[in-house]
Amino acid sequence: MLFNNFYRRTTKSLFIIIIFLFFTGIIYSQKQDIRAGQTYESSVTVGELVYYTGTQWDETDASSETAASTAMVGIALGNSQVLIRGSWKTTGLTSGSKYYMSTTAGQITITAPPTVSQVVRVIGYALSSTELNLDVDNTWIVR
16 A cells, blocks of 8 residues: 555656656657757857756866766757757768767767876767767766
């Protein structure tokens, strides 16, 4: 009986939170992609790797532990939308390769940052030369 009451309250609360996030536009799903919406920092451009500061999206940078280690990372899509997980169409990828957060603000790289005190975090894998499977790893290390 106690478990049933707890289960009902927890399930109902979780459902309400998900509905709130969906209808406020903070997070929604489209074609298996997970996207989030909020404002961008003024220097962010479409196609850049960004992280959520708690109030807006800003460019990632593997040289900065703060800008690299946050759990919420994605690709800026424009119109204040960010792809959190899914397929991203671009150019210049090496098919089958693993991609990392770069020490160049907002960029990705095929090479893990090599310098001491830089953050190494996997961003995704190239499915082809024009498609990245964005699946940001929630684990990271500082060299």
